[in-house]
Amino acid sequence: MILILTSEETMRLLFAIIFPPIVFFTIRRPFQGIFCLLLWMTLIGWPVAALWAVYALGQYRSEEQIYEHERNIHRYR
Numbered sequence: 001m002i003l004i005l006t007s008e009e010t011m012r013l014l015f016a017i018i019f020p021p022i023v024f025f026t027i028r029r030p031f032q033g034i035f036c037l038l039l040w041m042t043l044i045g046w047p048v049a050a051l052w053a054v055y056a057l058g059q060y061r062s063e064e065q066i067y068e069h070e071r072n073i074h075r076y077r
Contacts (some may be wrong), residue, residue, distance in 0.1 A: 012057055020046075020053035027060040 005013065016023045020040050024033030030071060039045035 009057075010071065016053035016057050017050050020049040023053040023057055027056065029056065032056065044060065 012026060014021055015026070018056045021037040022069050024030065024036055030065040039052075
């Protein structure tokens, strides 16, 4: 399976690895962003925060695809 990312998704993925808290603010989850920032500030928590941000980004992408699919279904009814 080939994953095709847009430039926006690629940038978010890079932010998720380098600066994890910013991802949560770009996907409209500010409370998780604040918690991730606290976790990210510790050396041990940085890899966990990066993995969490990548996971949340994948969930966001799935939610967007589901929303788009539902919108298309309702359009043709």
